[in-house]
Amino acid sequence: MGRRKRKVVRIPKKRLPKFFSCPSCGRETVRVELFRDEGRAVVSCSSCGAREEFQIKPVQREIDVYCMFTDKVYGSSRRPSTPEIKETS
16 A cells, blocks of 8 residues: 655745836836945836935845835825814813
8 A cells, every 4th residue: 555645835935026116106117226336226217217326235135225215205295294283262
């Protein structure tokens, strides 16, 4: 008597995307280029032309730089919230 052969289930590893969604235009056309020897990264959208350059550390990856880009875009468009004080008479 022999054993039944077990089915091998392979789980594919998740990979980071090559293109990210643009916070300005909403399309998936943002590309991050890393220049590790110079210590800088360039984030650019090929659709709307948004472009930004960041200083990076050697351990940072594309997703880290993209998060810095979205933080800068969303941070600059928001106004500081000031609570309104209503006077009661």
